[in-house]
Amino acid sequence: MRNPRAYCPNPDCEHWRDPYAKPTLPPPPIDFYRKDGYRRPKHNHQPVPVYECKSCGKKFSATLVKPIRNQKRPDLNRKIFALAVSGATVRRISILLGCDRDTVMRKIEYLAGEAKKHHAKAMAKLAKEGGTSYVMFDELETFVHARHKQLSVPVAIRVKTGHILALCVARMPSSMKLGGAGIQPLPPGGTNWTYNDRPTVVPGVFAQLAPVLKPGATIATDGEASYPKWIKQALPGVRHVVAHSPKETSLGRARKRATGEPRETDPLFAINVLFAKARNDLARLGRKTWTTTKSRKALENHLWIWLAWVNGYPVK
Ligand SMILES: [Zn+2]
Structure with a gap:
């Protein structure tokens, strides 16, 4: 699955944008992150790709912007x-x-x-x-x-x-x-x-x-x-x-x-x-x-x- 989030979640990073607000700055370059393996959630053990920001090193995944973020089950x-x-x-x-x-x-x-x-x-x-x-x-x-x-x-x-x-x-x-x-x-x-x-x-x-x-x-x-x-x-x-x-x-x-x-x-x-x-x-x-x-x-x-x-x- 391609990462739908084109922003870095770290507020101190140059590639950070608020995904819920109206965009004021241009989106960060398409290649600002790299793929960094997978993580397996406890509830279904299905691998979810993990990405890493090239600028600040912050790791994130696609579920971060979904309504179910932070949910265990x-x-x-x-x-x-x-x-x-x-x-x-x-x-x-x-x-x-x-x-x-x-x-x-x-x-x-x-x-x-x-x-x-x-x-x-x-x-x-x-x-x-x-x-x-x-x-x-x-x-x-x-x-x-x-x-x-x-x-x-x-x-x-x-x-x-x-x-x-x-x-x-x-x-x-x-x-x-x-x-x-x-x-x-x-x-x-x-x-x-x-x-x-x-x-x-x-x-x-x-x-x-x-x-x-x-x-x-x-x-x-x-x-x-x-x-x-x-x-x-x-x-x-x-x-x-x-x-x-x-x-x-x-x-x-x-x-x-x-x-x-x-x-x-x-x-x-x-x-x-x-x-x-x-x-x-x-x-x-x-x-x-x-x-x-x-x-x-x-x-x-x-x-x-x-x-x-x-x-x-x-x-x-
Ligand atoms: Zn970053």
Whole structure:
């Protein structure tokens, strides 16, 4: 393999350039380094060519500029990516792969970062192509640590492809007794969970959509009272459609099946089915589960990995 890095990694060397910044100096001469044998990484023992700078003697190899630089087990990345969106918990992934829980945690953080990079590129590409004309938006409810510490996950999708365009995590005031809103004294074990990040986070998600919406695009949401105000503020000129999913019981469904009566169509089907998939794919989002979110940051990282999975980004 030819060395893709045409720079010396030693900052004191004349051939050094910052590979992540915009180049200001001309690239160093093509023959500023020589080949100096191979090294064998511990994880796969495949030889990687090592090069040596002729000016300062610094040794370097091609992996230096790849996202997996400094990783001891890059072979685990793809497996952890697949398992994390297949209902496996951190503990279970570490058992299945025979690695430490901290390794899994660290890799999930890294994979989330990679997912963000891929997503930024994909959104820029979509904006360049002219954007989309129909977007659906809804919020998925979950919690951190205990059910009454409620969180909301606002998600916007492109209906045509089913791809996720934007998502975030916000705290919302608890609607449960243990959440303590207006309840004096607080029940034992309760938390005064009256935080409300939604008025800043949800308009933030709408604002992220602005570059990828065609002029006169449509956004469909449910009838939440604040949406019209927030959409008007963040997305001026965008048509807002309020739709309601039919309330259907399993008994009503069975009756319709028996009588042959058609079921009502769900105008928000695309996003509802995506949320149903999320509750299946991410153990922590399940309706009846022993798995809980321990921190908002971890939930956010996990959601980013899931976004990469749904949108088909080649994260590794
Ligand atoms: Zn050098």
